[in-house]
Amino acid sequence: xxxxxxxxxxxxxxxxxxxxxxxxxxxxxxxxxxxxxxxxxxxxxxxxxxxxxxxxxxxxxxxxxxxxxxxxxxxxxxxxxxxxxxxxxxxxxxxxxxxxxxxxxxxxxxxxxxxxxxxxxxxxxxx
Numbered sequence: 405x406x407x408x409x410x411x412x413x414x415x416x417x418x419x420x421x422x423x424x425x426x427x428x429x430x431x432x433x434x435x436x437x438x439x440x441x442x443x444x445x446x447x448x449x450x451x452x453x454x455x456x457x458x459x460x461x462x463x464x465x466x467x468x469x470x471x472x473x474x475x476x477x478x479x480x481x482x483x484x485x486x487x488x489x490x491x492x493x494x495x496x497x498x499x500x501x502x503x504x505x506x507x508x509x510x511x512x513x514x515x516x517x518x519x520x521x522x523x524x525x526x527x528x529x530x531x
Contacts, residue, residue, distance in 0.1 A: 407526030411480045412468055414519055418461030418483060421512075425454025460486060477527035484520025487513045 405413075425432065429450035460483045467476040491513035498506040 407523040408468060408476070410519060411464060411476065411523040411527060414480075414483065414516055414523070415461040415464035415468065418457045418516075419465070420461075422454040422456070422458030422461060425450050426458065429454065456486070473527050473530055477524045480520055480524040480527060484517050484524055487517035487520055491517060 429447045432450060460479070464476065464479040464483055467479045470476070491510055494501065494506050494509040494513065501509065
């Protein structure tokens with residue numbers, strides 16, 4: 405699979421995840437094993453996180469559809485940077501999350517950051 409297709413797949417996933425967090429943030433808290441209703445600020449932050457991902461994914465998809473390699477590479481780099489920082493935060497402040505939350509964050513963020521950086525490098529070099 406080429407870098408543009410890979411970047412598009414990550415961007416579509418990012419938009420989907422972002423929209424899910426925006427419209428159904430409590431679904432994530434139930435999946436992590438928490439049966440109690442989370443506090444309102446927590447739900448609000450999940451929605452804000454969802455907006456971030458949806459915007460990054462949509463921007464990436466627009467740049468990829470324009471065919472501009474450098475602009476697309478920049479959007480993919482920004483998404484990869486966000487994923488890398490998500491993984492770093494989960495490692496540094498992991499004790500603030502339950503085990504499932506920490507592992508879930510790492511399971512999404514680490515592969516997405518690796519794939520993102522690889523795709524961005526390929527797009528930047530014109531592949």
